[in-house]
Amino acid sequence: FCPSENDHYESFFTQSWKPDPTRDIEADLTFLEYIFNEPGQFEVNWIEVTRPKSKPCSLECPELEACIGEDLACDGIRHCPVSGNDETPERCNQLPLLTIAISSTAAVALVTLLVLVILLRYKLVKSKDKTVIPPPDMYRNDCKQTLNNKAPVR
Helix, strand or coil, X not given: CCCCCCCCCCCCCCCCCCCCCCCCCCCCCCCCCCCCCCCCCXXXXXXXXXXXXXXXCCCEECCCXXXXXXXXXXXXXXXXXXXXXXXXXXXXXXXXXXXHHHHHHHHHHHHHHHHHHHHHHHHHHHHHCCCCCCCHXXXXXXXXXXXXXXXXXX
């Protein structure tokens, strides 16, 4: 790999990615050594990829002809170096279903709570209006109740 001023990437795969049918498959081992001929910076990023099977990938990097993990989507890092397929606006500007479900549930709970509070306050106010006030003549001194069918005492 040669240094360059602009963003330059290289991708390489272990031998088992595109196996040679004439050779036995061995365990993958990659050794990367950086030899400095001049001062500079070097950054290594890697991702684990899988080969697309008969069913389509949920997240494919076409330039790698590989599938990458769904958890790598919309994390601000372009894991698909050329296409940026994992960071496209179409993919990243969608509201996740879980966010919509949680928000909807919270909104319904809040509205239900608000309705209950309003009903309780209405019931309390209405019950205060039902205070029983005795008739005014009950406390008059000139009228006393008769006891045992006797005439009132005057």
